[in-house]
Amino acid sequence: MKIGIVGCAGRMGRALVTQVVATEGAQLVGGTERPHGGLLGKDMGTLIGRDTLGAEITNNPGALFEKAQVVIDFTTPAATRSHLALAMETGTALVIGTTGLSGEDHELLAQAAEKIALVQAPNMSVGVTVLTALTRQVAALMGPEYDIEVLEMHHRHKVDAPSGTALGLGQAAAEGRGVKLDEVARTTRDGHTGPRPDGEIGFATLRGGDVIGDHTVIFASNGERLELTHKASDRTLFARGAVLAAMWLKNKDPGHYSMFDVLGL
Ligand SMILES: NC(=O)C1=CN([C@@H]2O[C@H](COP(=O)(O)OP(=O)(O)OC[C@H]3O[C@@H](n4cnc5c(N)ncnc54)[C@H](OP(=O)(O)O)[C@@H]3O)[C@@H](O)[C@H]2O)C=CC1
Numbered sequence: 001m002k003i004g005i006v007g008c009a010g011r012m013g014r015a016l017v018t019q020v021v022a023t024e025g026a027q028l029v030g031g032t033e034r035p036h037g038g039l040l041g042k043d044m045g046t047l048i049g050r051d052t053l054g055a056e057i058t059n060n061p062g063a064l065f066e067k068a069q070v071v072i073d074f075t076t077p078a079a080t081r082s083h084l085a086l087a088m089e090t091g092t093a094l095v096i097g098t099t100g101l102s103g104e105d106h107e108l109l110a111q112a113a114e115k116i117a118l119v120q121a122p123n124m125s126v127g128v129t130v131l132t133a134l135t136r137q138v139a140a141l142m143g144p145e146y147d148i149e150v151l152e153m154h155h156r157h158k159v160d161a162p163s164g165t166a167l168g169l170g171q172a173a174a175e176g177r178g179v180k181l182d183e184v185a186r187t188t189r190d191g192h193t194g195p196r197p198d199g200e201i202g203f204a205t206l207r208g209g210d211v212i213g214d215h216t217v218i219f220a221s222n223g224e225r226l227e228l229t230h231k232a233s234d235r236t237l238f239a240r241g242a243v244l245a246a247m248w249l250k251n252k253d254p255g256h257y258s259m260f261d262v263l264g265l
């Protein structure tokens, strides 16, 4: 499988290069970055302390989409929008891990999925995929007297909040409860908030240090609290899921697939 990586010098980009190189049947065909990092024209081996991998870093995503069978994208929402357009032009499959996507971005994904095969998930780990299923189930089992809160902590460099994973867990909780997340979500609290309204799904965000990604879904009622927690301790975790998704996409029909599809859950 010929794999390209956009945003290849980022935290996830580098983890993805390492993972593609370690994957049997995967061939790294190139990566893109923006010009300011001084990496353009260099071999991708530079990114992971290896001599040469025979794949170049460019700022020409069009050419990368032409030669790759699948492109992996962990960048920014704006970059992902332009990558979606290129994927539709070239028919290239996509794995999208970028978070902070808007409602309109999700509509674009749905349109793109009519033409190309894409896997999109805010968290590509096995653990969070299972946690998402558990959250849906527990929310369906627990009555409305259980208040649902999602707590997340990430490293100091993260730019979007709440995390895509936290929002995905909130979405799963809302589905379990049979409500619409955008009607019950509370993403900030500050000042005199008044008591907690019934049915709210709250989100709390912590940022600091080098935390890779911690998520806890809390079901709290009078006298007891049930907490479901996932902690990531290595970015390799997400890269493994993303490269698995890229390999899985081979010969897939157009569609918007999730990690549940990739993992067969
Ligand atoms: N789904 C999942 O499992 C996971 C998702 N993520 C998400 O992945 C995204 C990236 O995270 P992370 O790697 O930590 O972030 P980084 O900022 O380290 O990496 C993003 C990279 O994309 C580059 N980039 C931005 N715009 C473009 C463009 N137009 N063309 C090419 N490259 C571009 C950036 O370059 P520059 O330096 O010039 O800005 C940077 O190198 C985030 O949205 C994060 O939330 C992260 C981990 C797991």
Ligand SMILES: O=C(O)C1=N[C@H](C(=O)O)C[C@H](O)C1
Residues within 6 Å of the ligand: 099, 122, 123, 154, 158, 162, 163, 164, 165, 166, 212, 213, 214
């Ligand atoms: O930015 C990160 O680092 C991460 N982002 C994803 C998210 O927003 O949920 C996934 C993971 O937790 C790491």
